[in-house]
Amino acid sequence: MTIKRLVAAMFLASASNSVLAEESFTVQDIQVEGLQRVALGAALNNLPFNVGDTVTEYNLSRSIRTLYSAGHFDDIQVLRDGNTVIYRLRERPTINAIEFDGNKDIKEDQLNESLAGNRIEVGEPLDKTILKNIENGLTEFYHGVGKYQASVEIEVTYLPRNRVNLKIKFDEGDAASIRQINVVGNKLFSDEELLSNIESKQDLPWWRFLSSDRYQKQTLQGDIEKINSYYLDRGYLRFNIDSSQVSVSPDKESVYVTLNVTEGEKYTISGVKFVGDLIGQDEFIRQIMPLKQGQLYNGALVTYTEESIAKLLARFGYANSKVRTIPNINEDTKEVELTISVDPGKRVYVRRINMSGNSSTKDEVLRRELRQMEGAWLSNDALELSKQRIQRLPYIASVDFATAPVAGVDDQVDIGFTIKEQPSGSFNAGISYGNYMGMSFQIGVQQENFFGSGNSAGISLSTNKYQKSISTTYTNPYFTLDGVSLGGQVFYSDTDYSSASSNLEAYNQQRYGFGASIGYPINEYNRLNFGANYVVNKINSINEYDQLRHFRGVLLDAQNPDGGYQFTNYELSAGWVRSTLNRGLFPTAGLYLGATIRATTPNSDLTYYKVMFEARNYIPLSNDHAWSFLSKLETGYGNGYGSKNGYDYTLPFTENFYAGGDNMRGFESRIIGPHAIFRYAQTVPGLPDPNYGSGGIPSGPENDSYQVSQRSIGGNAKAVATLELITPTPFLSDDYRNSVRTSIFVDAGNVWDTEFDINRYAGLTKLVTNQNQPELIDYSDASLIRATAGVSLQWISPMGPLTFSLAKIIKKYDGDLQENFSFNIGTTF
Known part of the structure; x- marks a missing residue:
């Protein structure tokens, strides 16, 4: 076969082009040699001519450029055999794998994203001409963050079947520190005053290890803007930073920054x-x-x-x-x-709102929280409020939105909400052991997003040595389209302390009932809630203690003193909630206020009321909300109203407030507060009893003896405060910020009894039967504040919220028991 070489009009890369004839000819055939992975049809589609076309040297040159532009070939030769055009191609190798070694400042996800922008991806052909640009670009990045000793090298390993592995080696080195920042030309403000307002620091001593004098180009650019704003905010309209120079020391370990300024005058x-x-x-x-x-x-x-x-x-x-x-x-x-x-431009309207990312939650559940409507004009305030309302839902981790213009229309946009869900079910489980409770188990399921409907449903069961309970709840937060909520509950518990020989406040109680609640939204941030409950209590085998005298006086049947207590109450409640929190779980900004009053009706067997208040305030300490400060207050007070049989009604002991455990970490659960006091009458010898052969006459009450129980019986007043610094979780990426929270806390508070009168026990003799028996203190004293400090880790796991706390008691009183480490499932703060 006779082959006439044609001279190419250009050289591209390493291609060795054939000699092309000047005359035109009609192409009878096109042959392509060297293809391995690229399909023949894909190669021919890139040619600017077909069989039967008349071509010239220009057409052949253009075909070379076209084939190169496809990005599949490293070398292209074109030859002619008569009227047949032959292309000899060498394909670019395919990238088999990409490996990173030594990178710390740049995450692999960022590197992969940057490489993909340059078509460096697994499965793509490798263009070796851009590798040097990538090396230089990465090196420039390190220089921008102050690492002037950094180097980047891309190692190419060739594999069979025209494949390659890429290994990008990083030698990041140490960051250069700012040795000195000089401001030249400033007379109105000193260097110290100007540099105190910027983020870049110079030549820090060793003891300021929490600060950094590392040089970063972007940080310095931001600091220049801060200095410029410092002057402009004080009237110096003509202020100008004429130039900025950054000099690197020969060892590349230090930099010197010089800013030349012109201050001007005030305007x-x-x-x-x-x-x-x-x-x-x-x-x-x-x-x-x-x-x-x-x-x-x-x-x-x-x-x-x-x-x-x-x-x-x-x-x-x-x-x-x-x-x-x-x-x-x-x-x-x-x-x-x-x-x-x-x-103002044109008024923009919303054509469509799209939801994405919500695999479990129905669209309608999210859309009912929207305050930006389709067909209405676009409002940034309405969009932000919509985002905030969706994000407050306890089963939503994060929400973002973006607007996209509608093609061909300049006054319409589509809005896309991107939803990230988190576990909406809470599996509450606990196992513990205590000297008094023995082995305790509790299990429950709370679903805040029942089958994606946004309704809340739950069932809870618990059992220990002395107690068994079960309760079920259901709430529909949108019973009406206006946001009126409706809920209900059924509960039963059986508590038996009658066999607890070591527990002085022994009794047996059965409690069951049902209730309903309804809520009304006032505005975006305020809500009113109302409820009604029917509750039956049966108490017997009670080991009577002195604080029960009012309770005993109004309930005990004089004809059947051993019959125990049975009372039925009809409860009504009203509450107010105001919330500006930015999230439903793990908020970082906003205020929550809640107040509730619950009272029994006058036709109840016991008439009493309880008032509770809670406040939580989150203050972000950083722009990204990684650091935040929480202050929390919980208070409560309850008492009876009316009287019977000469006794005033008081708050029944079954409704007492407690502290310790969840709300006072570091103390045992329900250990803080008043203890039971048992009075024993003393006797003097008397006439023998004909049946038992002995007898005695009780002496006066001033000769009674008493005992103090080891466990708290609670009180009718409570105040607990918490100060908590929310910090980034160490060794955990920002991707988990909405599901894991670390904090340092201080808890302080007390539970007391406003009806307690310590003078009733003045001069009485303490009866000691147990070395662990606490001393009697004034349980009506609200100033007996307990305090603890510690660290807490909370995690929203697939089972529900998990809380781990390690605390140390700062202040306690006799009878308080500590619990340095605690673990809870289904509890958040």
Whole structure:
């Protein structure tokens, strides 16, 4: 076969081109050699001519460029055999694997994303010409974060079947520290004053190990803006940073930063005027505008004014408004007149709202929380409120939204909400052992998003040596479209302390009943709740203690003193909740306030009331909310009203408040508060009893003896406060921030009895039968504050919230028992 070589019009990469004839000819056949992975059809589709076309040298040159642009080939040769065109190709190798070694500052996900943008992915052909650019780009990144000794090398390993492995080796080195920052040209403010406001630090001593003097290019750029704002906020309108130089030491371990500035003079605002369309809000904008005639120019106030006007316009659907301030400077008088130009643009409407990411929760459950409606104008306030309301749902981890313009229309957008769900079921389980309770078990299932409906349903069972209980609940938060909620509960418990020889406050109680609740939304942040319960109590085998005298006086049947107590109560409750929390679980910002009053009706066997209040305030300490401060307060008070048989009604002991465990970490559960006091009458010898052969006459009450129980019986008043610093969880990525929380806490509080009178026991003799018996203290004293401090780890696991606490008691009183480590399932703070 005779082959005439054609001279190529160009050289591309390492291609060795054949000699091309100048004359044109008609292509009778096209042959392609060297294909391995690329399909023949894919290669021919990139050619600018077909069989039967007349081609010239230009057409053949163009075909080489076209084939190279496809990105599949490293070398291309074109030859001619008569009227047959032959392409000899060498395919680029396919990337088999990509490995990273030594990278710490850059995560692998970020590297893979960056490489994918350059078409460096597993399964893609390798273009070796861009490897050097990638090496240089990564090295520049390290220089930008102050690591001037860093180097990046890409190692290519060739494999059979034209495949390669890429290994990117990182030698990050140590970051250079800022040895010195010099400001040149400043006379009005000292270097110390200016540098105290920036993030970059210079030449820090060893004891400031919590701070960093590491050089970072982006941080320095932000600091330059801070210095610029510092002057502009104080009237220096002409202030300018003329230049900034960064010098690296020969050993590349230190940098020296020099800023050259021109300060200028102060300028006063001579007037403010508006131009453009204020959409009829002229007067309101002028009222809220902080810029006033006669005050010093303030760059921060100018920016705030522009942002406030833009937000106001966005509330009315003008999402693409343009607000800018034009200064008219008078150099003679050192005054500036500000002209604020307002261009609202077109009002934007929402065509469609789409939900994604909600695999368990039904769309309608999320959409009923929306305050931005389809067909209405776009409102940033409504969007943010919609996001916040969805995020408050306890089964939602995070919410993001984005707007996308509708193709071909300049005044419509679609909104996409991206939902990240978290376990909506809570599996409550616990196993514990105590000297008094023995082995305890509890198990329960609480589903906050029952079958994706947003309804709450739960069942709980618990059992220990002395107690068995079961309860079921169900709540529909949207019983009506207006957000009126409806719920119900059924419960039963059987407590038997009558066989507890070591437990002085022995009794047996059966309690059962049912109830219903209804809630009404007042506005976006406030809600009223009402409830009614029917409760039956049966108590017998009770080991009577002195604080029960009122309870005994109003309930005990004089004709059957051993019959125990049985009482039926009809309870009504009312509550108010205000919540601005940013999330339902693990909030980091916002305020929660809740107040509830519960009382029995006058036709109940016992008449009493209970008032409870809770406040939680979350203050973010960093922009990303990784650090946050929580202050929490829980208070409660209860008492009886009315009287019977000469005895005033009091709060029944079954309704007492307790502290310790969940709400006072570091103490045993329900150990804080008043203890039971047992009085024993003393006798003096008397006439012999004919049946028993002995006898005695009780002496006066002033000769009684008493004992104090080892366990708390609770009180009718409670106050517990918590201060908690929420911190990033060590060794855990930010991806788990919404499901894992670490905190350092201080708990303090007390439970007391306002009806207790310690004078009743003055002069009495203490009867000691147990060395662990606590001393008698004044249980009506609210100032007997207990305190603990410790650390806590909370995790929203697939089983529900898990809480681990390690605490140390700071202040305690006689009878308080400690529990340094605690573990709970189904409890959050």
